[in-house]
Amino acid sequence: MRSGLTISVLDQLEAEAIHILREVASEFERPVMMYSIGKDSSVMLHLCQKAFWPGRIPFPLLHVDTRYKFPEMVAFRDARAAELGFELRVYHSRDGDDDSVNPWDLGTVRCCASLKTSGLLDALQEGGYDAVIGGARREEERSRAKERIFSFRDANGQWEPRRQRPEFWNLYNSRVNSGESMRVFPLSNWTELDVWRYIERESIPVVPLYFAAKRMVVERNGQLIPAGEGTPLLPGETPVPRLCRYRTLGCYPCTGAIASSATTLADIITELEQTRLSERTTRLIDHDQDGSMERKKREGYF
Amino acid sequence: MTDLLRIMTAGSVDDGKSTLIGRMLYDAGALHDDHIASLYKGARGGERPDFALLTDGLRAEREQGITIDVAYRYFATPRRRFIIADAPGHEQYTRNMATAASNADLAVLLIDARQGVLTQSRRHAFICALLGVPRLLVAVNKMDLVGFREERFREIEDEYRTFAVRLGLKNLCFIPVCAVDGDNLVHKSERMPWYGGPCLLPYLEDVYVAGDRNLVDFRLPVQRVVRPDASFRGYSGTLASGVVRVGDEVIALPSGFRSSIRSIHLGSTALPQAVAGQAVTVCLDDELDIARGDLLVHPGNVPxxxxxxxxxxxxxxxxxxxxxxxxxxxxxxxxxxxxxxxxxxxxxxxxxxxxxxxxxxxxxxxxxxxxxxxxxxxxxxxxxxxxxxxxxxxxxxxxxxxxxxxVERTDYDAELKTDRAVPERREVVWHHGQVTLADRTELLRQKPLTIWFTGLSGAGKSTLAFALERRLIDMGMACYVLDGDNVRHGLNRDLGFSPKDRAENIRRIAEVSRLMNDAGLILITAFISPFQEDREMARGIIGNERFLEVYLETSLEVCEGRDPKGMYKKARSGELPSFTGISSPYEQPERPDLKLDTASLSIDDCVIMLQKSVRERCMGWET
Known part of the structure; x- marks a missing residue:
């Protein structure tokens, strides 16, 4: 450190994200931020508070609720909104009222397409948003590794990986025609560890599901599947209490827990520093087929 | 906390770039088990992992077996954090390479040892030079296919170094590798004992890049004006360069208004200073009219x-x-x-x-x-x-x-344009030095100009001249005032106020102005200079293109009302025999470049108008 002129990796990532959030707020007419309640959303919310302090967050937060979210997530979401006073918009997919749209009957691919992807596209169209801020990180998945920070979507909300706009320096091209939109990813350059280290450094509240506790699960294909939320059990399966935690959070039927005794942020960071598996191995949706994420993304999924 | 290194990689399709990255991450223990498993799963062949699969992401690419867009990879060693922007190598993807290069601290370029330096390798170096990537690491790959021969490696190194140096690339490092087997990536190759340099990863972990940042020129482009209520007015933005501290004087551009930094905030935390790369909000001591796109800088270091x-x-x-x-x-x-x-x-x-x-x-x-x-x-x-x-x-x-x-440029056209006729004087020959006007223009970043104020005594010539001088200096321009009274204390103390002496007074002032203009300075003169003929003489000496005539048309009544030095009173009483406006005529300029009436305009308004004219004349110096 030379008289405070060096800034740490986390400080650099924070500054980059704040810069991006401010660009979006300044250059778009109807921006919105996706709020999925997970750790990345918690970090983004915190970054927004910093970026626009002492003012209010100048855009609404949008949650696409599939009705398959963990109850703890919904409670956390509502508590945060009440405490911080940001504008929260909750969108329920039209298909969500139809009980036949569920991952057990449809399979995860079609369920996601219906509840998440088309739900999202409907929500965005209804809101007429020209910029949609998301918490995706390039590190998460191979097709995400190629996405721009400002990622252009045509009037149908689709991504064309072959025709991405080149992106130079930190000069972002925010210009879109009516109907077109931009997906913006302020956490593009963050890793899972960065997210947790930042949460620890900044004391950011997260959903308690991230911390280890005894939970009723069944073991299926090497994954710990939460029981007791309506997930149908296969013949021979009996829920057992296991000390576990969630590494990522999504819909409960499609999110596996990991055996873990990490009950504090420091524990989680230590665990991640030693893990041999990447983050999305606990998300069942990504294993469906080779290149599944890229296909979903072309269609509009985040 | 470790620091961050942004790397770009480039190479032709078959140079083995993706393999190199994949293998390096693997050897460094930076890959997760499920990633490693997928390398086996997707491999054509089967039993041996295909490291290239790690960075080749999109379906279309996998089908064609090539990378077609920049892919970002993140990894860390105990010493450093890395972001790799992996760019496609061939010509049609130059734009993707430029995307990767624009933010890179270092480029890793690959050359196939069998092929040697291809046109494409040269293109990669060129783009790095163009986008200012500060250092290049050249990995000469597939050394196994040339029998690990040192001569082949040196041959490639010599050829490429010669080319790169022509581009102005100075920080070059060459490493012979065999990516697929991991030779000289993380561990020293036993098959190339002749190579005494660093391996790839240790080099990347050690290379010093913190000095690349510009910490000299404070530049804060205003991204947002934050005004949640009447009690707070801040300007948010990311420092493009430099350092700023609470209490620093700043200038807002383009307005040129000055104020000081009252506070610096990062979120709700107040900071004593901010450095290049930090995204902050600053508050100023004064309420200035600043909008998104404006720039805050230090006086004396203005872009x-x-x-x-x-x-x-x-x-x-x-x-x-x-x-x-x-x-x-x-x-x-x-x-x-x-x-x-x-x-x-x-x-x-x-x-x-x-x-x-x-x-x-x-x-x-x-x-x-x-x-x-x-x-x-x-x-x-x-x-x-x-x-x-x-x-x-x-x-x-x-x-x-x-x-x-x-692009920074030196343009000798400027010198040719402003060259003018040398006064014909017998044996005196104008001696040309080694320094040209273009050199001085380049140094001072301004075109020389003489701003020639004319107007009655009390019209505000000296006041405006000094106010303008202050403003221009704040804008980072080199300028100087020649004031009527001051000059008569020294240079022209032998002169009186007769028409002849007034003419000589003006001639000397004009000659001094010309010399100072030749030295590259902006000159501001504040003389009544009442006669059209004398002013035309001055214009002739200084040169039309460097002469900006400013007429202060403030009326005699107003000037006499002001009478700052009690001169009008003396003139009226007959004490001063040839006082302009009373006992000596003032000839109005016929076509001044600028007319200002200080009776109706404030000093600030006048300075703003003057500043605009000066900018137009002094800043477009490149043309």
Whole structure:
């Protein structure tokens, strides 16, 4: 450190994200931020508070609720909104009222397409948003590794990986025609560890599901599947209490827990520093087929 | 906390770039088990992991077996954090390479040892030079296929180094590797004992890059004005360069208004200082009219103002660029319209030869000139990688059609234009030194000018001259005032107020102005200079293109009412025999460059108008 002129990796990532959030707020007419309640959303919310302090967050937060979210997530979401006073918009997919749209009957691919992807596209169209801020990180998945920070979507909300706009320096091209939109990813350059280290450094509240506790699960294909939320059990399966935690959070039927005794942020960071598996191995949706994420993304999924 | 290194990689399709990255991550223990498993799963062949699969992401690419866009990889060792921007190598993806290069601290370029230096390898070095990537690491790959021979490695190194040095690339490192087997990536190769240099990863962990940041020139492009209520007014933005501390004096551009930093905030935390790269909000002591796109800088270190930009550009658009094309540019936090004045030349990146062309197509690299619809403050890219860079965007289709960097240039045309007739004086010959006007113009970043105030005593010549001098110095311009009274204390103390002495007074002032202009300075003179003939003489000595005549048309009544030195009173009483306006005539200029009435305009208003004229005359010095 030379008289405070060096800034740490986390400080650099924070500054980059704040810069991006401010660009979006300044250059778009109807921006919105996706709020999925997970750790990345918690970090983004915190970054927004910093970026626009002492003012209010100048855009609404949008949650696409599939009705398959963990109850703890919904409670956390509502508590945060009440405490911080940001504008929260909750969108329920039209298909969500139809009980036949569920991952057990449809399979995860079609369920996601219906509840998440088309739900999202409907929500965005209804809101007429020209910029949609998301918490995706390039590190998460191979097709995400190629996405721009400002990622252009045509009037149908689709991504064309072959025709991405080149992106130079930190000069972002925010210009879109009516109907077109931009997906913006302020956490593009963050890793899972960065997210947790930042949460620890900044004391950011997260959903308690991230911390280890005894939970009723069944073991299926090497994954710990939460029981007791309506997930149908296969013949021979009996829920057992296991000390576990969630590494990522999504819909409960499609999110596996990991055996873990990490009950504090420091524990989680230590665990991640030693893990041999990447983050999305606990998300069942990504294993469906080779290149599944890229296909979903072309269609509009985040 | 460790620091962050942003790397770009480039190589031709079969150079083994993806393999190199994959293998390095694998050997460094930076891969997760499920990633490793997927390398086996997707491998053509089966039993041996295909490391290239790690960075080849998109379906279409996997089908074709090539990388077609920049892919970002993140990894860490105990010593450092890394972001790798993995760019496709061949010509049609020049724009993707430029994307990766624009933020890189270092480039890793691959050369196939069998093929040697290809035109493409030269293109990669060229793009790195163009986008100012500070250092190059050249991995000579597939050494196994040339029998690990040192001579082959040295041959390639010599050839490539010679080319790179021509481009001005100085920090070069060459490492012989065999990526697929991991030789010299993380562990020293036993098959190349002749190589005594560092392995790839240790080099990347050790290379010093913190010194690359510009911590000298404080530049804060205002991104947002934060005004949640009447009690708070702040300016948010990311420092493009430099350092700023609470209490620092700052100037807002383009207005030129001054204030001081009252506080600096990062979120709700108050900071004593902010450095390049930090995203902060600053509050000032005064309420200034500042908007998004404005720039806060230190007085005495002000960027140059450009009406035209000379640029190196990588054209990335589908549509062609021709002279006359109207574009949008993004620089800092502002969008400005611009017209392409000319394509100076296109560069063949393989031979570095300049070619004359009428239009630019996708992936062309060229020197162009843009005329801006509104002037901007900016730095040359060589000095400031943030405020010297701009985005070119199609005005019709919104696509990003180019990346461009501001070129610093020395233009000897300027000298030719301002050269004027030497006064004919017998045996005296004008002696030309070794320093040209172009050199001085380059040094001071301004064109010389003499601002010649004329008007009655009490019209405000000296007041305005000194106020203008203050403002110009604050703007970073070198200037000096020659004031009537002051000069008569020394240089012209032998002169009185007769028409003849007044003429000689003006001649000497004009000669001094001319010398100071020749030294590159901006001169401001504050003399009544009542006679048209004398002013024309001064114009002749100084040169028409350097002479800005400013007439203070404040009326005699107002001036006499002010009478700051009690001169009018004395003149009225007959004590002063030839006092202009009372006992000696004042001839109004016929066509002054600027007329100001200090009875109706404030000093600040006058200074703003003067500043505008001076800027127009002094800043476009490149042309």
């Amino acid at each position: 140059r103002e450009f009406k035209e930009l000379d640029l190196m550009t990588v054209w990335t658009g589908d549509e062609h660029l021709v002279a006359g094309t109207v574009l949008l540019i993004k620089l800092g936090c502002q969008w400005i319209k611009a017209r392409c004045e000319s394509i100076r030349y296109r560069i063949d990146p393989d031979t570095l030869r300049q070619e004359r062309v009428e239009s630019l197509g996708m992936n062309d690299i060229a020197r162009i000139r843009l005329v801006l619809y509104r002037p901007v403050f900016a730095d040359p890219y060589s000095r400031n990688r943030q405020l010297g860079a701009l985005l070119l965007v199609s005005a019709s289709g919104n696509d990003t059609v180019g990346a461009a960097t501001i």
